[in-house]
Amino acid sequence: MHNPTLKKWIRTSTLPAPIIVSFIVILLFYFFKKRSSNMIKTKKAPEVVGAWPVIGHLNLLSVPKPAYIVLGELADQYGPAFSIQFGMHPILVVSSWELVKACFTTNDKFFSSRLVNKAIKYMFYDQKTISFAPHGPYWRELRKMITLNLLSNERLKMLKHQRISEMDACLKKLYELSTKRKDENAGVLVDMSKWFGDISFNVVTRIVAGKHIFGPKTERYKNVMEEARCLMDVMVFSDVMPYLGWLDRLRGVDSEIKRTAKELDSVLESWVDEHRQKRVSIAAGIGRIVNITEEEEIDFIDIMLSIIAKNKLPGDDPGTLIKAIVQEMYLAAWDNTTVTLTWALCLLLNNKQVLKRAQCELDAQVGKERQVEDSDINTLPYIQAIVKESMRLYPPGPIIERETTEDCDVGGFRIPAGTRLWINLWKLQRDPNVWPNDPQEFQPERFLNGHADIDMKGQHFELIPFGSGRRMCPGVSFSLQVMHLVLARIIHGFELKTPTDADIDMSTTLGMISWKATPLEVLLTPRFPSVFYM
Numbered sequence: 001m002h003n004p005t006l007k008k009w010i011r012t013s014t015l016p017a018p019i020i021v022s023f024i025v026i027l028l029f030y031f032f033k034k035r036s037s038n039m040i041k042t043k044k045a046p047e048v049v050g051a052w053p054v055i056g057h058l059n060l061l062s063v064p065k066p067a068y069i070v071l072g073e074l075a076d077q078y079g080p081a082f083s084i085q086f087g088m089h090p091i092l093v094v095s096s097w098e099l100v101k102a103c104f105t106t107n108d109k110f111f112s113s114r115l116v117n118k119a120i121k122y123m124f125y126d127q128k129t130i131s132f133a134p135h136g137p138y139w140r141e142l143r144k145m146i147t148l149n150l151l152s153n154e155r156l157k158m159l160k161h162q163r164i165s166e167m168d169a170c171l172k173k174l175y176e177l178s179t180k181r182k183d184e185n186a187g188v189l190v191d192m193s194k195w196f197g198d199i200s201f202n203v204v205t206r207i208v209a210g211k212h213i214f215g216p217k218t219e220r221y222k223n224v225m226e227e228a229r230c231l232m233d234v235m236v237f238s239d240v241m242p243y244l245g246w247l248d249r250l251r252g253v254d255s256e257i258k259r260t261a262k263e264l265d266s267v268l269e270s271w272v273d274e275h276r277q278k279r280v281s282i283a284a285g286i287g288r289i290v291n292i293t294e295e296e297e298i299d300f301i302d303i304m305l306s307i308i309a310k311n312k313l314p315g316d317d318p319g320t321l322i323k324a325i326v327q328e329m330y331l332a333a334w335d336n337t338t339v340t341l342t343w344a345l346c347l348l349l350n351n352k353q354v355l356k357r358a359q360c361e362l363d364a365q366v367g368k369e370r371q372v373e374d375s376d377i378n379t380l381p382y383i384q385a386i387v388k389e390s391m392r393l394y395p396p397g398p399i400i401e402r403e404t405t406e407d408c409d410v411g412g413f414r415i416p417a418g419t420r421l422w423i424n425l426w427k428l429q430r431d432p433n434v435w436p437n438d439p440q441e442f443q444p445e446r447f448l449n450g451h452a453d454i455d456m457k458g459q460h461f462e463l464i465p466f467g468s469g470r471r472m473c474p475g476v477s478f479s480l481q482v483m484h485l486v487l488a489r490i491i492h493g494f495e496l497k498t499p500t501d502a503d504i505d506m507s508t509t510l511g512m513i514s515w516k517a518t519p520l521e522v523l524l525t526p527r528f529p530s531v532f533y534m
């Protein structure tokens with residue numbers, strides 16, 4: 001080559017061999033890294049061994065232990081994400097906050113459907129309710145309607161009088177009961193799980209259906225709802241293995257579900273009719289055809305009838321929708337509130353120093369002259385910490401269920417569409433990596449110190465008893481208002497003791513709601529003179 005410029009160009013543009021080699025090595029490194037990460041992404045979640053043909057892992061869950069405990073033990077073996085086969089259905093079981101975050105943030109839209117089983121189909125109006133409507137425009141409209149009109153802070157303020165007056169009446173009755181003791185120092189034995197059930201039912205009934213004095217219809221509704229609750233825990237073959245549906249008919253489960261659904265519907269129908277007639281008579285009485293005013297809309301049924309009148313209720317069958325929403329409010333509010341309050345009191349009775357400290361906080365902040373009010377709750381951090389700690393250890397629904405509608409990736413695992421998702425709160429909320437000081441122990445103090453900023457509004461994935469993401473519980477504020485106040489009033493107003501020195505039995509039932517398996521019997525003695533309770 002004679003051209004010197006060209007020679008120089010070639011010399012400077014030719015890279016030395018070591019640089020070329022390094023370049024190739026780096027390229028190969030990135031190529032293999034990307035390939036291996038793609039391979040991880042397409043990995044399946046570990047599958048629990050021992051699936052039987054047809055029934056899958058149903059045998060593992062048919063032991064006399066709650067499912068969330070069995071699944072927690074499997075998580076110790078298989079890690080925080082594993083899959084099982086529930087009859088015909090694949091289930092992904094998740095129990096770490098990092099994976100839950102992945103489910104409820106980046107993948108939330110894929111996991112926004114819920115399962116509908118036979119009991120729900122018949123007793124809860126199929127997919128008409130918010131909880132069970134498929135993710136889509138109808139659900140969106142319904143949820144907006146509920147959060148704006150029934151469960152907004154404004155509405156809860158308007159309904160405060162009804163809520164408090166029901167609580168006052170129940171507490172007054174409890175006080176009267178507690179004075180029926182034979183001996184001044186003895187205390188009266190009260191089944192507090194039943195009492196929590198009654199107060200929750202009464203508050204919901206007042207707010208949803210406006211009923212203050214219960215007649216035979218309300219009693220009937222209560223009894224049938226209790227039957228409905230039991231039926232929801234019965235294993236229905238057609239839900240897991242559709243081809244065995246004939247066994248349900250043979251066992252009489254089908255007809256029992258349909259009978260219960262019919263009874264519930266007839267009470268609800270009569271409540272809605274009563275409300276319709278009331279509106280007609282009010283309108284006629286004062287000579288106007290317009291809607292009832294806000295002040296007269298004293299319960300959820302009234303409010304929904306008003307929305308119908310404005311033609312703003314989603315769907316094409318507003319009458320059925322009202323019944324479905326009423327039914328759903330009972331299902332969501334009654335059981336969850338009762339269960340949470342029951343466990344909170346059990347934990348307090350087994351941890352007397354916490355109970356004492358809570359009473360001291362109440363005496364210091366509220367005094368001894370009057371009962372606790374809503375406005376006191378913000379000044380009672382220890383009571384709030386007790387509720388959080390109880391819901392951490394005993395979430396009323398220990399497993400949150402969802403279903404994916406599309407293929408997605410969770411923590412590097414490929415999850416095919418149609419997989420059910422079970423979030424095991426029981427395991428997740430006791431994770432020693434998150435709660436280092438004895439995660440199994442009841443220590444409300446952890447919410448005053450290290451975990452003080454954690455709330456239960458779905459953004460702190462280590463504590464999500466109300467769920468998270470777009471299908472999170474819309475009743476959080478309402479239930480916390482009720483639970484804080486009821487618990488604070490009980491602790492403030494009464495000395496609470498167990499009938500024997502033994503600890504309270506903490507065993508739970510086997511269904512999807514973690515009820516206390518045995519009654520919670522407590523010796524009550526009023527702490528103050530009668531005028532305090534009136």
Ligand code: HEM
Nearest residue numbers: 130131332333336337465466467468471472473474475479
């Ligand atoms: C201690 C009380 C309560 C607890 C622990 C609780 C818990 C939950 C949980 C875990 C979910 C599922 C969330 C998810 O999938 O991420 C849920 C959904 C729901 N809850 Fe609650 N709940 C309570 C009280 C209430 C109350 C008082 C109401 C209404 C008055 C209510 C209405 C609902 C509704 C409508 C849904 C379905 C939301 C949807 O699918 O869009 N809940 N609740």
